[in-house]
Amino acid sequence: MTSGVPIGVPAGAMPPAPTRERPRSPVQRPGRVGEESARIDGVPKVRGEFEYSSDLWMDGMLHGATLRSPHPHANIRRMDTSEAEEMAGVHAVLTHEDVPGRKVYGMEIPDQPVLAWERVRYQGEPVAVVAADHPETARRALEKIRVEYEVLDPVTSAEEAMREDAPKLHLSGNVLRRVKVLHGQPAGATAEVVVAGEYEVGMQDQAFLGPESGLAVPDGRGGVDLHISTQWLHIDRDQVAESLGLAPDEVRLTLSGVGGAFGGREDLSMQIHSCMLALETGRPVRMVYNREESFYGHVHRHPCKMRFEHGATRDGKLVYVRAGLVFDGGAYASSSNAVCLNAATFACGPYDVPHAQIESHMLYTNNPPCGAMRGFGAVQACFAHESQMDRLAGALGMDPIDLRLKNAIEPGMRFPFGQEVPHPAPVREILKKVKDVPMPEEQELAGRDPRELPGGVSNVTRGEGVKRGVGYAVGFKNIGFSAGFDDYSTARVTLAVEGGEPLVRVHTAAAEVGQGLVTLQAQIARTELGVERVAVEPADTRVGSAGSTSASRQSYVTGAAVEGACAAIREHLFERVREELGGNGDLSLDGDEVLSEGRVIVSLVDLLGDEEIEETLEYHHKETHPLDENGQGDAHLQFAFAAHRAVVEVDTELGLVRVVEIATAQDVGKIMNPQALEGQIEGGIAQGLGLALMEEIQVKSGKVQNASFTDYLLPTILDMPSVRMEILELADPEAPYGLKGVGEPPTISSTPAIVAALRDATGQPLTRIPVRPEQMVGISSKPPEEPPHPGSAGYAEIGRLDERPEH
């Protein structure tokens, strides 16, 4: 079929676009806080009926597509869209000239063009967008847009970006952020035992399964409704409105089903583009990235190079840490500022360090932009500080756990960034707990089911070279937004009699991304108001901001907002009871009834009658503060700690790995929902395992080499072992229910624990993650710059297959 003919969809006049119905809010009967409570969206999800943003559909909708730069660095000389515009089935072709409002966006620094003009700074940068009547028509129209580029040399590493003669990628220069932490007297510090090491972390992808997607619906009055999967509706709305030149209330966002996030949906992807196309065409426009485009469509975990020096006394007490961390931020700022700060504050690990000098650098390059991913700066730092602790233990001849116990930080001490360590900070407890988990039994190698050998059925040996290794690591993470950010959430809660029974409705803008927040909000309402039935309304911008579903913060911040709004309703009810029934002070709510001294005095049905009680509460967490010029300040809200033990088997001849088991101990403050908690821990560990063993976006000369699930490897059910966990519930007195954020800690120290176990099995230094087979068998300490290819040295030695005499 030739281009120019519309695909699939018969032509015809379109009726005016209908508005979409608001998603339903099913009534649930949740458990109380701490109880098992099945997720309300579980049933539609197993039936295939849950509506994700890529499932959105409307009569008369158009399909959007994005033209992206093939070059990591180039000047745009000319752009000609006329041929694309003339194609049958194409309804709009838009470039930067069509951006009605602010032409750039960004959460921390608005430095990223909505659509590029003059210059492109990374491969995959959006240059133009198209709306057409079939996705294939839209893709073909992209091919008809003529862009003349003047290709420039890309800046392909942070080190290169730091050089004096490097091209300046932004007006502000190439340094995006520099954070220094000075503690004690690091300059003159000396120690009896010194170990130094260099470490490197590759670029990890969030690889959420649900692709970036959304549906923009024009309202016919110049505004737009956007149905979208995101982590933070309000920051999306504000950025979209700004770039559309609209008032915030003219842009309304509703959360659609989110197929995972892990940080990768905190930045905008197709939000502004789809709204521009919808406003231009007057039709609903859906955009759905495919997997390759998704790799270009969101930010990744920052690659990082780190140099660490640890000094200690001969009996194993830390004296100083000196560290330099260099992050590759890629082409645009995203949340790099905060990642740089986090890494600087966590570089020493959860240890008592008398003297510290930390420098964390974030650079602009022409590599893919990097930003938020689960662990957010703590992941990279933890790999380095835990590798160093093992190296130090080796130099001292000490047990690695004993060394950590000896130096563990305690409440009342100060972190190197000056903040007092709050209670509880159970570093010792979790280390001891994880050590005491019984070790998995060693399985005979001889005669073993080949599926249970390292490498599984692709292992070609009988396990002769298989060695077992054990490794430990501990890490921590700040919960909530830091460094002076006014971090808050809003909850609107109503109580009324519906269908003859009391019903609590909870409305927040908090994004459920899979973690189970929709259940947790219901549990809190159930607990606070003693009402059996709860409906959690769809998240949208009709209610105030809930902040981001990131930094493990929603249970804390939105949890506190829901709790507070419920408490206000409860007070209102009690006042009425006291006024109308003269009840005494000791009132409580349970089983849809008001109780006094444990005895029922009135049912909520009778008390409420036709009245609806509504309360809206904005919960702002305790103030935090930016760091001063020496990197000192009460920067963080809450700290969560986890420790991991990994047991691995490595085929030391083949470099194949089987992770036998991960054990973990984590302090969660309060178990809110046992099943959801276990799911967060197991899933977080799987992502840590991925970073240790296989996950890396490979970038060469600024170009991504593996933008697919064929080439970017994710842990499968064959790679992920079972997890044994010890959960501690040491309440944080300042947090709702004493809870601590739980999403990120599992991802942070699982990675270094696995690498420590690999070192134990192989004796190799393994200073770069993900660890590759050639490093494990000792062929090279780092992956080669140029992978071997036919005709290269490796092949020359053994002879190319097609040139061997036997052929």
Add this chain to the structure above:
Amino acid sequence: MRLRLVVNGEVREVDDVWEGESLLYVLRERLELPGSKNACEQGECGSCSVYVDGSLVCSCLVLAGQAEGREVVTVEGISDGDDLHPVQRAFVDAGAVQCGFCTPGFVVATHDLLRRNPDPDEADIREALAGNLCRCTGYEKILDAVRLAARGATG
């Protein structure tokens, strides 16, 4: 082109199908069956798993035209009416669902596994589900769900 196939027991006919469309696309965009998911569209993640003439396949790798005259069963056709199939029930009860994007594929693949092997051991389960990616759960609860469904089915 015109396409005729049987989906979840019903004869369905679709017009104006472009030859390049996959079975997944036709199910999702033309037959109002978006339960099969579009996570990678290259056969790596298993989120689009369906039965075609009783064989478990990735519907993203099947051209729509190849499904002409075939019998397709999707996640929407796994259960009988309003009740959940025991495999679906087990995924909910075991906590094997988080974001849920992989879930339809896992449900169909588990259904297929238990049909072939009603009492799989752990290695069997892992091997059978190795073609389905999940990014949220770490797979532990999915293993639990499969065991739970197998127990329910065997007695």
